[in-house]
Amino acid sequence: MKITNLNDVPKAAVEMDGVQGAWRQLPIGSADGTPAYSFRVFTLEPGGHTPFHAHPWEHLNYVIAGEGAIVDEDGTERPLNALDFAIVQPDEKHQYRNTSDKKPFMMICAVPKEYE
Numbered sequence: 001m002k003i004t005n006l007n008d009v010p011k012a013a014v015e016m017d018g019v020q021g022a023w024r025q026l027p028i029g030s031a032d033g034t035p036a037y038s039f040r041v042f043t044l045e046p047g048g049h050t051p052f053h054a055h056p057w058e059h060l061n062y063v064i065a066g067e068g069a070i071v072d073e074d075g076t077e078r079p080l081n082a083l084d085f086a087i088v089q090p091d092e093k094h095q096y097r098n099t100s101d102k103k104p105f106m107m108i109c110a111v112p113k114e115y116e
Helices: none
Strands: 020-028 037-049 059-065 067-071 077-081 085-088 095-098 105-112
Touching: 059 077, 067 105, 095 105
Parallel strands: none
Antiparallel strands: 020 037, 037 095, 037 105, 059 085, 059 105, 067 077, 067 095
16 A cells, blocks of 8 residues: 655656646556556646647546646647536547746546556
């Protein structure tokens, strides 16, 4: 069994093409012996975003704080707010954006542990 507080989990900048103002934490992952999924927490600074991309695994999302959007395959921004859940299916093109100019956008992103 593992219990951890997000404030105790190291935060690393996400460094890849198409990313701006994004941070990643891994409070529960394969190193903890999780059998199937890993929990990642992403924080997007005001104006920050992830790349517009697709991959062969799903994302299960829960918004912790802030205001944001998920951009779908057609380029449509769909609002996301604190307490919202979202799923991105395998191979579905997507991007997360912080739509606030003042506050961070934070979400849990659960993925199969092989893709943490």
